[in-house]
Amino acid sequence: MAESLLENTILIERRMEVEDALHSVIESSMNGPYSHAMGLAREILLAGGKRIRPILTLLAYDLVGGKDRSDVIDFAVATELIHTATLIHDDIYDGAKLRRGVQTLHEKHGLDHAIIGGDFLFVMGFGIGGRYDEQIVRIMADTCAAIASGELKQLQHVSDLSTTPEDYYEIVRGKTAGPFSSACECAAIIAGASESEIESMREFGMELGIAFQLVDDLLDLTGDERMGKPRGTDVHEGKMTLPIIHALTLLHGDARRKLADVLGEFHDERWDELEELLESGDSFGYCNILIHNHLDRALGHLHRFPESEVRDVLESITRQVMTRND
Amino acid sequence: MAESLLENTILIERRMEVEDALHSVIESSMNGPYSHAMGLAREILLAGGKRIRPILTLLAYDLVGGKDRSDVIDFAVATELIHTATLIHDDIYDGAKLRRGVQTLHEKHGLDHAIIGGDFLFVMGFGIGGRYDEQIVRIMADTCAAIASGELKQLQHVSDLSTTPEDYYEIVRGKTAGPFSSACECAAIIAGASESEIESMREFGMELGIAFQLVDDLLDLTGDERMGKPRGTDVHEGKMTLPIIHALTLLHGDARRKLADVLGEFHDERWDELEELLESGDSFGYCNILIHNHLDRALGHLHRFPESEVRDVLESITRQVMTRND
Numbered sequence: 281m282a283e284s285l286l287e288n289t290i291l292i293e294r295r296m297e298v299e300d301a302l303h304s305v306i307e308s309s310m311n312g313p314y315s316h317a318m319g320l321a322r323e324i325l326l327a328g329g330k331r332i333r334p335i336l337t338l339l340a341y342d343l344v345g346g347k348d349r350s351d352v353i354d355f356a357v358a359t360e361l362i363h364t365a366t367l368i369h370d371d372i373y374d375g376a377k378l379r380r381g382v383q384t385l386h387e388k389h390g391l392d393h394a395i396i397g398g399d400f401l402f403v404m405g406f407g408i409g410g411r412y413d414e415q416i417v418r419i420m421a422d423t424c425a426a427i428a429s430g431e432l433k434q435l436q437h438v439s440d441l442s443t444t445p446e447d448y449y450e451i452v453r454g455k456t457a458g459p460f461s462s463a464c465e466c467a468a469i470i471a472g473a474s475e476s477e478i479e480s481m482r483e484f485g486m487e488l489g490i491a492f493q494l495v496d497d498l499l500d501l502t503g504d505e506r507m508g509k510p511r512g513t514d515v516h517e518g519k520m521t522l523p524i525i526h527a528l529t530l531l532h533g534d535a536r537r538k539l540a541d542v543l544g545e546f547h548d549e550r551w552d553e554l555e556e557l558l559e560s561g562d563s564f565g566y567c568n569i570l571i572h573n574h575l576d577r578a579l580g581h582l583h584r585f586p587e588s589e590v591r592d593v594l595e596s597i598t599r600q601v602m603t604r605n606d
Numbered sequence: 607m608a609e610s611l612l613e614n615t616i617l618i619e620r621r622m623e624v625e626d627a628l629h630s631v632i633e634s635s636m637n638g639p640y641s642h643a644m645g646l647a648r649e650i651l652l653a654g655g656k657r658i659r660p661i662l663t664l665l666a667y668d669l670v671g672g673k674d675r676s677d678v679i680d681f682a683v684a685t686e687l688i689h690t691a692t693l694i695h696d697d698i699y700d701g702a703k704l705r706r707g708v709q710t711l712h713e714k715h716g717l718d719h720a721i722i723g724g725d726f727l728f729v730m731g732f733g734i735g736g737r738y739d740e741q742i743v744r745i746m747a748d749t750c751a752a753i754a755s756g757e758l759k760q761l762q763h764v765s766d767l768s769t770t771p772e773d774y775y776e777i778v779r780g781k782t783a784g785p786f787s788s789a790c791e792c793a794a795i796i797a798g799a800s801e802s803e804i805e806s807m808r809e810f811g812m813e814l815g816i817a818f819q820l821v822d823d824l825l826d827l828t829g830d831e832r833m834g835k836p837r838g839t840d841v842h843e844g845k846m847t848l849p850i851i852h853a854l855t856l857l858h859g860d861a862r863r864k865l866a867d868v869l870g871e872f873h874d875e876r877w878d879e880l881e882e883l884l885e886s887g888d889s890f891g892y893c894n895i896l897i898h899n900h901l902d903r904a905l906g907h908l909h910r911f912p913e914s915e916v917r918d919v920l921e922s923i924t925r926q927v928m929t930r931n932d
Contacts (some may be wrong), residue, residue: 314754373718393758396761400751400754400755407743408747409732410736411744421729427639432646433642
């Protein structure tokens with residue numbers, strides 16, 4: 281993030297609140313009967329991470345006029361526990377060796393420990409969520425079911441050159457944007473916001489989350505490693521990202537055949553070919569336009585709320601997604 | 607189960623209620639956005655299974671005077687969804703090829719699908735649980751955290767000849783007896799039972815669950831395959847079951863060394879040696895006494911409730927565990 285945001289007092293404070301709450305959940309669990317399980321999960325939980333979901337939760341709560349952040353902090357922690365659970369499990373079948381700069385659980389402790397460690401964080405998250413109304417638990421469960429669904433759909437479409445933008449959006453809404461959206465939505469519900477405010481927050485989170493994923497897709501191709509993963513991870517894994525889907529749809533004849541060939545037998549010497557093909561259909565430009573559209577819509581949802589310091593911070597976070605890529 | 611129980615009308619009715627409710631959850635999920643994920647999970651869910659946890663839930667609810675089983679049926683279904691989630695994940699790292707007579711998810715669809723399919727059932731279970739009070743969701747989460755903890759402890763003690771009976775009991779309380787106990791406890795809470803009735807149900811479930819696991823351990827060694835797994839699975843996997851822990855504790859000198867050797871390099875030609883060693887310390891007899899003790903205590907908890915048809919059924923189930931092994 282740019283300096284302006286890194287130095288923003290509200291953001292720093294919220295991040296500290298998240299870290300404190302997370303540490304205290306971990307600590308109390310380390311002193312209880314599940315210390316072994318938490319000992320495993322803690323390695324990944326405390327290795328860093330941007331804490332986007334819990335920070336968005338706190339900011340959304342404030343934006344809609346929530347009066348006491350201690351009412352929402354448990355939910356915020358739950359979003360991070362569940363997010364980390366999904367990362368631990370994803371890393372297993374992606375065969376990832378590092379996560380947040382430390383060894384993945386399955387690399388360090390084996391498949392069994394990683395499966396159980398992820399399960400443990402899921403149930404910790406839901407246990408904490410249980411203090412809230414049925415509606416919140418339902419949304420949490422729906423969000424997780426949609427993550428699972430999105431991941432299955434993504435697996436189904438690995439190396440599938442006929443994947444459509446609609447397929448792509450369904451995957452992204454499930455696995456990336458859904459958790460952003462439900463974090464903001466639940467924060468508004470917990471704050472006692474009106475139906476239309478809740479809807480604005482849900483939509484804000486969804487648009488922001490989609491833009492995040494689109495930027496992630498672009499960075500995978502353009503080679504900016506600020507996201508912390510090496511260039512081309514998605515391409516090597518056969519993940520159908522939007523620039524590639526766009527190019528496959530747009531190109532014809534020899535160019536289309538060449539693109540299929542590059543994707544089918546991709547290796548690092550073929551970067552130039554791939555880039556040229558993507559540029560010939562202006563697939564990067566297409567994605568940039570979509571990113572701007574989603575972020576504009578996200579800003580539109582924010583602007584339904586009166587001007588405030590918190591709104592400024594959320595706006596800055598939103599614009600940051602945009603400029604990260606410009 | 608013996609004919610008397612198989613023909614018991616109440617038990618047949620409760621089992622039908624469980625199957626109906628499970629089918630309707632599956633069906634409505636198959637018509638929703640998560641049909642792919644449920645399609646995976648359904649294969650294992652509908653392949654059978656004894657449905658012990660949900661059936662105990664319904665019976666416990668009736669026993670304490672619950673008035674409307676439709677209040678508890680969702681919880682009962684959740685216990686089965688979560689149980690099946692743990693089976694799917696266990697089977698991955700146990701490398702099991704069959705579950706309930708059908709191919710395990712990871713065998714049929716791969717590691718990724720099995721991890722996601724299990725996660726999906728976990729969150730389905732918690733989503734359904736969310737309609738209940740915070741207390742119920744907390745107990746569900748605690749139960750699952752204790753399962754994870756018990757499984758980790760079991761992994762820690764694989765082939766560990768210094769495993770104590772206390773270690774064993776901690777593992778069993780976590781992974782087997784805990785879910786029985788919390789199913790009965792929550793049923794009583796949902797029925798609005800008194801504190802002491804709730805405690806009786808919790809203890810009943812715990813004692814029954816421990817006895818179940820002890821019988822399972824014995825059957826692994828004595829070769830009765832009514833449990834549906836081949837003789838010696840635990841021994842081959844290095845699982846420290848109570849008869850073995852007992853013999854390791856009791857035997858000395860040459861006999862102890864020989865037992866360590868048999869366990870360290872076990873193969874099917876060594877059955878006679880192993881049996882002889884276990885019999886020389888009367889380890890089977892020791893376990894049988896413990897099983898009777900736990901079941902007697904389970905019956906004691908039932909007898910705090912007035913005589914009724916439902917109590918008779920629960921008693922029969924309890925005695926059945928005993929005779930299964932006599």
